[in-house]
Amino acid sequence: MQELLGRIARLDPSASLGLRVIACFDELVVGRVNTRALLASAASLAACTAGFEQRSPARVVRIAPDGHRDDTLAPSRRSELTAHATEDLRVWLEREGPQQPNDAIILERLALAVRIRHGHGRREFDNRRYVGLLVDETVEEEQRCISATALGLVAGRRYRVAVAPLFAVWTTHPAGPEDVVPTPFGPVHAVVVPADHGELDATPCGIGSPTHVSELHHSFRTAMVALRLCDPPSSPRVRADDLGGIVGLLADSAGAGHHPDVERLAAVLEHPWGAATIDAIVRTGTVRQAARDIGIHHSTMQDRVETIERILGFDPMDGFGRTRIGTAHIMWRLENSRVLELPPPPAGR
């Protein structure tokens, strides 16, 4: 996998390979793989043999980058490439020559994963990192505040969480605490910035609502909604602030369920004109404005609105119908979001 990391770095010199190493070990810990598998991944990421030693009962395992046991004579251990997982457990990388840029993070993650595998520390809690604890509402408030303090966040100040896929393109990196956080949509890159932080230069990126430290889990969820509404290149970034109250409702809703308006809207969107027309209706106020918005005659728009009304069962231009179609449109976009699946545009890289 070191070769793959090299390819990623060539495709996008700004890509954080450390985040990918973290995400890889996060999955290994969640998947409860054994010591050999942890060593094999470390060796493959580092392109050199990775070793493990337990003092009592005595056991040594050395795994080569191809995942097979390394039966060659072990070189003398380098202290800077050896880590104590516990008092009794040690892991190391058998690097010949100069240390490589990712060695430290690979070794750190390997040591942590081995420690968990061998039953030290509670899997669910202690070994999660501060950012992950901070944005999880099921974690006790006291623990979240401890995490915030450890990250250097100040109680009483307001912050936001911004989230981006691991493959996002960052023009400049913000200075706040950041980490990989697992979500039902896959691992994301989360960063905490002050509420008044300027524009974030990542594509795609969701920027959460401003909150106090103890409510950053809410900011994180609004950021996830915003991220899933991104549609690069036309909408590279979405701010929760721009969505008003609905973003909070969506952030706290259980997700998939039975939504008749969304299902009917999906039928509208099967028409070749559906997506552009719905978008224009939602963003403008009248049939004439919507028609002008996408450059069609208003009588054509009127025909479409009538078709839409027939399918939806309510008038999308009228009173509460506008709220219904706007809500259904955002929910449909969330359900059909592919922003966490696609890589950055290749242009210029």
Next chain:
Amino acid sequence: MTTLPTPPRPAFDAELKAGLAVVGGMFPPTITPDLIDFMRTSYASPPLDDVFSERRIIRQDHTISSHDGSPMLVSVLRHAEATGVVPAVLYAHSGGLMFGDRFSGIDLVLDWVDQLGAALVTVEYRLAPEHPDPHGREDMYAALLWLAEHAGALNVRADRVLVAGASAGGGLAAGVALAARDRNGPALCGQVLDYPMLDDRCATPSTAQFDGVGVWDRVSNLTGWDALLGAARGSAHVSPYAAPSRATDLGHLPPAFIDVGAAEIFRDEAIDYARAIWSAGGDAELHVWSGAFHACDIFAPHTAVGRSMIATRNAWVEKTLAD
């Protein structure tokens, strides 16, 4: 667009899922036509001269004439000590018919060169969409004819030629075996079809299960077949040499080794292909690997699943090919 949920699907193996955190950075799950250029950069093979010299493999390039007279590059790889007349493998690389080159994913088959002493002939077949069907498959067939005609000069056994390929290359290898049978072409001693891309109709249950996850999802597959076949995709006018699942007779083919992941879109077409070979009285060995995503042995050979896939395949090739 539809809001129908994706059907439930088998989970990825834990080690492999961790690998996807890295693989996803250079091989996104969903490849649309606008990503073909990105993939041509990201999936291009790295320089291999050091690997060849370390493994004492000698590379010879030949420019041969393809079916339409166009020049085409093939590389012949053999071990420095394999000096006598040796078995040969004709190899079709992976890359969804649209990207990759003759050295993509080659690491896995180099074992056959330095451990079994075979000569590996790997082909720079032409890629879609610039070169639609029949070029890719006929380039491969032209390379087989060239190999058979030059067996003496190449110091290989004409009676011991195996055709092999991975993913899109697996489909091409199956097509070469069908064409060689139908055209009374050179005899083949076996066909190795790794997670092969066989069916342009893209309608199996496993195809529907993998959308937006893993490596090579439903949309990627549509992109690949559309690039190769254009409007003919899914119609009655698709050659079985391009899409071997279209063949109605799978009798009298060389012994087949087929492997595929349980967690990938090609699972069902690979199983169906093996079943059709058995129904016709043929010889097929089928391995369906639990938790495996597409081509996981190329991307994550260090994992328990990857190692097992490679070892199992190599054992079959040794049995079939080695002196």
